[in-house]
Each structure stands twice: as C-alpha cells, then as structure tokens.
Amino acid sequence: MMEAEWLAEGVLPQSGWTRVPGEGIGEPEEWFQSEIARIRSWWGEEAWGPGVEAAVRDALTDAAAKAVQPGTLSVMLHWPLDVPVPSRVRILLAAGAPLDASGWREAGFDVDEYPGGGLGPGLKCVALREETIDGADLQLFTVVYSFSDKSGSVLVIAEAGSQEVFQMTMAGLPVLLSSLQVTEPNGKQFAAEPVPTVTRKPTDEWERISNA
Secondary structure (H helix, E strand, C coil), X not given: CCHHHCEEECCCCCCCEEXXXXXXXXXXXXXXXXXXXXXXHHHCHHHCCCCHHHHHHHHHHHHHHHHCCCCEEEEEEECCCCCCCCEEEEEEEEECCCCCHHHHHHCCCEEEEEEEECCEEEEEXXXXXXXXXXXXXXXXXXXXXXXXXXXXXXXXEEEECCHHHHHHHHHHHHHHHHHCEEECCCCCECCCCCCCCCCCCCCCHHHHHHCC
C-alpha cells in the first residue's frame, strides 16, 4: 500500500481538534504558531499558565513526526480539557493479512464488534498499554478500530495517557468513524468485509473505561 496515493476523509466530532498536516505542512513554524494561537483562543488566558505553550508545542511536534511515518494517512489531536494533555488519533494502513479477533486478544486487547463505521463492519479493540516516552514509563489507554479486506486493513487508533481524556475522546469518535471514507489509488472506496461474529463479554471492564 502506497499511503501517498490513498486519501482519508471524515468529519471531526466537535471543536477542540487539531488536524495535523503530513508532508504538505509547508512552513512548519508558521503552522505551529498558528495552531498554538488557535488552541490558546479556545482555552483563554486563564488556562495559559507557565509552561503550557511549551507542552502544547511538544504535543504538536510529536504528532507532526507521527504524521509522516510510513503507512500513516492522517493524525489528529483532541484537546477535550483546557490542559495540554491531548488524545492522539491516527488513521493507518496495515498491509498483509489482517488480525482477526483472536489475534487482537492475543495481543492483549479486549475485542468487540464495531458495526457503525463508514468503512463497513469492523472490530473495536481496547487495551491499557505500557510505553516508554522520553525515558519515562507511561500507561496509554488505547483503542484500535480495525476495518479489513483481503489486501489489508485501515486502522483508527486513539491513545491517551489520561483515562478522563480517553473517555471524552471515545465519546466523540463515532462521529468520525461513521463519516470516514478512505479512497484507494484507483479511486475506489475502501470497503471492509464482514468480520466473524464476536461475542460481547457481559463483564467487560473496557465498556466502563471507554464509555462507547
């Protein structure tokens, strides 16, 4: 899959979102300054204390680096609170045989069906993962929405280091997922194939965590 020839389009759920440009970022510093000013206008001066701008810039810098990684179609940040602790949402292409529900479970995820995607039927896979960032060991609340056909998968991945932020992002994601369309290089719309039935566990703690 050549991601440069693919196109992902969807409606962002509400205000408080940053859509991170990929290789077409133009003048990076100009974009950083514009986005920082936009976020500052959302939060107001009272929330813009010492160190806030540097933390916002760090999050934007990390997201911009992720946006140009191989297989990446889109990167977004969600700032649901007036603090520099966003969720990161990525839309990725994954070539090769897609993981089925058992494969995601073996990787440590709780798995449910997700029938509400604009791409077609998929899986919703949720986990609490450990990741080392800048030398610090962090817990990341993670959800992966997986939509697959025979050639590969489109993955929508949301991650946050805060459970509260994660819940708020999860609450808005159905808007993006229901409108998401991915266009293949030949102009055809990507259409996920049906997935085998996944039995919802009656006591799934991730239903409580994700609230979605």
